[in-house]
Amino acid sequence: MRKLISEDEVVRLPTALEWEYCCRAGTKSSYSFGDNTGKVLDEHAWHTGNAAGxxxxxxxxxxxxWGLYDVHGYLWEFVSDAGDGNKSARIIRGGSWRDPHSLLSSASYLTLPDHAASDAIGFRCIIASKPEAKKPADQ
Incomplete structure (x- = not known):
């Protein structure tokens, strides 16, 4: 059976910076599809205006x-960063189908206690190269 990841790869949550980089997909606008929150938003993001509860x-x-689906709306996504420097808090990104468009921008985030749960929060994993082991300094 073929392995999904190689020996030198690891599956993990993205950092907040990695998440935003992938969400923006090379753009500088509020959303990866521009700054317009009219009908074009409905074509790219689930939110309170089009998810019908x-x-x-x-x-x-x-x-x-870049071909990534549901980076705006659908589900908030956990990232690996601790919230506000507090190790018992977590950052979520992207907004959800329960939120207004103002919470779906590429820069939007919330900080939650690490025990928070909701059917509007999920996660997206990335496959990354394993960090190289630190070698003792030459003497």
């Missing part, structure tokens, strides 16, 4: 320029 389907709206 339901848990919507995954991956049916348009992806960002």
């Amino acid at each position: 339901n848990d919507p389907a995954v991956g049916v709206l348009k992806p960002n320029p």
Whole structure:
């Protein structure tokens, strides 16, 4: 059976910076699709204005320029960073189908206690190279 990851790779949560970099997909606008929150928002993001109070389907709206789906809306996503320097708090990014468009921008985030739970919070893993082991300094 073929392995999904190689020996020199690891699966982990992205950092907040990695998450935003991938969400923005090379753009500098409020959203990966521009600054417009009109009909174009509905084509890219699930939010309170178009989810009709339901848990919507995954991956049916348009992806960002790098092909990532649901980076705006759908579910808040945990990142690996601790919130506000507090190790018992966690940062979530992206907004959810329960939120207004103002919480779905590429820069938006919330800080929650690490025990928080919601059907509007999930996670997205990344595959990264394993960090190289630190070698003792030459003497």
